[in-house]
Amino acid sequence: DTGVSQDPRHKITKRGQNVTFRCDPISEHNRLYWYRQTLGQGPEFLTYFQNEAQLEKSRLLSDRFSAERPKGSFSTLEIQRTEQGDSAMYLCASTKLNFGGTDTQYFGPGTRLTVL
Amino acid sequence: DQQVKQNSPSLSVQEGRISILNCDYTNSMFDYFLWYKKYPAEGPTFLISISSIKDKNEDGRFTVFLNKSAKHLSLHIVPSQPGDSAVYFCAVRQETSYDKVIFGPGTSLSVIP
Numbered sequence: 001d002t003g004v005s006q007d008p009r010h011k012i013t014k015r016g017q018n019v020t021f022r023c024d025p026i027s028e029h030n031r032l033y034w035y036r037q038t039l040g041q042g043p044e045f046l047t048y049f050q051n052e053a054q055l056e057k058s059r060l061l062s063d064r065f066s067a068e069r070p071k072g073s074f075s076t077l078e079i080q081r082t083e084q085g086d087s088a089m090y091l092c093a094s095t096k097l098n099f100g101g102t103d104t105q106y107f108g109p110g111t112r113l114t115v116l
Numbered sequence: 117d118q119q120v121k122q123n124s125p126s127l128s129v130q131e132g133r134i135s136i137l138n139c140d141y142t143n144s145m146f147d148y149f150l151w152y153k154k155y156p157a158e159g160p161t162f163l164i165s166i167s168s169i170k171d172k173n174e175d176g177r178f179t180v181f182l183n184k185s186a187k188h189l190s191l192h193i194v195p196s197q198p199g200d201s202a203v204y205f206c207a208v209r210q211e212t213s214y215d216k217v218i219f220g221p222g223t224s225l226s227v228i229p
Binding site (some may be wrong): 004040041042043044045048056091093104105106107108109110 | 120125150152157158159160161162165205207216217218219220221222
């Protein structure tokens, strides 16, 4: 399978705990994105990387959230001191930079987080 | 304030008939428009796109129409098939911001056999 993969697929945690999610993009893709999707809404942009550089962060990404892409390949998203409002589907997407403006983002299956 | 609106949360269509999904956006700076389809327990999958220099793009059973003056786009699926049952997200992008795609809230399409 050469698509975007995410691990774990489901995570249930207690409020106040830390959680970490992993995303493995398509191998030749140099851009990686994190989105959050809540019930009845479309994916909302959180942050993105070009290679290992984090180039933009949404104001949705509070100080409790941190994302890394240390070697420009896989990425991790950590949430510290989780809150019930963090319960959502966390989606990762990747693309290959194309200055023609037609770079399509390919999504992984997501990690569903439930904070009790 | 939602920049991309899909005012129909759900739509039911008989198999073989046309499905029309609508989307409105607020910012005339958006210049690239996409539709994604999402099945349960899967991530969104790219379906079709259109640049602001066009008003129509067709790919098999799927056609996207863009009306820039009205800031409106629509996705037509004809003929509709039961396998088309999914949530459809309209998404927009601005050329000067390759990185950021803004999604609408989605329309859940049910195609009834």
